[in-house]
Amino acid sequence: MTQEHPPVLEVRNISVGFGRRRREPLFRALDDVSLTVRRGTTMGLVGESGSGKSTLAKAVLGLVPAQSGSVHLLGQDTTRLSPSERRKLGSSLQAVFQDPNNSLNPSYTVGRSLAEPMKAQGIRSQQTIARRTAKLLEDVGLDPASAAKYPRDFSGGQRQRISIARALMTEPQLVICDESVSALDLSVKAQILNLLADLQDGHGVGYLFISHDMSVVRHICHDVTVLYRGQVMEAGPTRLVTHEPAHPYTRALVLAAPVANPQAQQRRRAATAAYGRMSGATAEASSGCPFVPRCPFATDQCRRERPEPQTLTDGRVVACHRYPEWRQEDRADAPLSGVTSGDADELDNQRLKSETA
Ligand SMILES: Nc1ncnc2c1ncn2[C@@H]1O[C@H](COP(=O)(O)OP(=O)(O)OP(=O)(O)O)[C@@H](O)[C@H]1O
Numbered sequence: 001m002t003q004e005h006p007p008v009l010e011v012r013n014i015s016v017g018f019g020r021r022r023r024e025p026l027f028r029a030l031d032d033v034s035l036t037v038r039r040g041t042t043m044g045l046v047g048e049s050g051s052g053k054s055t056l057a058k059a060v061l062g063l064v065p066a067q068s069g070s071v072h073l074l075g076q077d078t079t080r081l082s083p084s085e086r087r088k089l090g091s092s093l094q095a096v097f098q099d100p101n102n103s104l105n106p107s108y109t110v111g112r113s114l115a116e117p118m119k120a121q122g123i124r125s126q127q128t129i130a131r132r133t134a135k136l137l138e139d140v141g142l143d144p145a146s147a148a149k150y151p152r153d154f155s156g157g158q159r160q161r162i163s164i165a166r167a168l169m170t171e172p173q174l175v176i177c178d179e180s181v182s183a184l185d186l187s188v189k190a191q192i193l194n195l196l197a198d199l200q201d202g203h204g205v206g207y208l209f210i211s212h213d214m215s216v217v218r219h220i221c222h223d224v225t226v227l228y229r230g231q232v233m234e235a236g237p238t239r240l241v242t243h244e245p246a247h248p249y250t251r252a253l254v255l256a257a258p259v260a261n262p263q264a265q266q267r268r269r270a271a272t273a274a275y276g277r278m279s280g281a282t283a284e285a286s287s288g289c290p291f292v293p294r295c296p297f298a299t300d301q302c303r304r305e306r307p308e309p310q311t312l313t314d315g316r317v318v319a320c321h322r323y324p325e326w327r328q329e330d331r332a333d334a335p336l337s338g339v340t341s342g343d344a345d346e347l348d349n350q351r352l353k354s355e356t357a
Pocket residue numbers: 018019020027029047048049050051052053054055056212280281
């Protein structure tokens with residue numbers, strides 16, 4: 001279904017390197033990564049700490065340079081734009097981060113913080129800004145009178161609502177949500193996720209939704225890209241990826257999500273142990289698959305050759321030499337399909353509650 005929506009963001013074969021020590025080769029935080037966000041849809045970007053999620057967000061925002069590849073925003077290659085051309089495109093792209101305090105100046109009223117992105121676009125009419133501020137505050141479920149208050153007058157969840165309103169002030173086509181709900185309690189998290197989905201319906205905005213949490217991704221994303229050590233392991237429709245992982249790393253991530261039933265939790269913990277220490281950035285560089293040191297199904301070929309991404313008949317992309325055989329060898333006492341996390345179930349309950357309210 002998402003194919004019908006035109007792309008707002010196309011990241012093509014992007015690589016980003018960082019210098020660690022002098023004369024050492026660059027450390028590749030992103031290695032040949034591609035993904036597309038379509039209008040009115042949400043692409044999840046998931047992976048453990050250090051897998052390169054924030055680096056991808058920074059590359060899209062123009063905060064780190066790409067060594068190779070391109071970033072197309074609304075059809076324009078942003079890696080080739082001059083700073084002034086980039087600024088013009090700026091209103092189409094906004095971001096919401098984990099900590100709303102980073103985007104809300106504590107000494108500014110909410111109204112002043114919300115006005116800033118519009119002023120940066122050259123909009124000077126106080127009336128236009130006030131009208132849009134009131135509309136967006138209402139859209140995110142806050143009283144328009146909140147504009148006269150300060151961030152300290154609001155709870156964490158309300159401050160995140162204000163950050164979302166601020167991100168939408170310039171009617172962007174793409175919003176990058178970088179761990180935007182990670183710091184929130186489960187019920188507030190569910191409210192913000194529902195709000196993001198509702199705003200998407202109303203505004204047609206596309207989200208690049210960055211998270212380390214599969215249950216959150218499952219709740220909000222139409223499609224998902226799974227990153228490990230800067231490389232795409234698997235990508236495709238969220239339901240397929242989370243219910244029938246084609247890559248052992250995705251399987252490990254799904255198993256790592258908590259479940260409500262303690263016995264099931266114990267089985268999943270035991271199954272997760274087969275995948276080694278959970279971190280996206282621990283393994284030594286090798287010419288083969290980056291997941292080899294943690295993969296219970298790895299062969300000599302996996303150690304030697306980096307797997308090329310292959311497109312499956314269901315539309316998914318997976319980079320694994322052992323697909324689909326590894327699934328037959330998977331003896332872990334936890335079902336591959338139908339795995340859901342306790343958080344996901346709770347988030348679903350909250351969604352049902354809000355839909356029937
Ligand atoms: N400016 C930098 N200089 C050197 N290395 C960096 C820099 N920024 C990121 N890295 C490294 O790049 C890798 C990817 O980092 P990144 O922050 O993108 O991961 P992440 O998936 O967003 O992790 P987290 O969820 O912990 O934020 C890590 O190994 C990190 O140490």
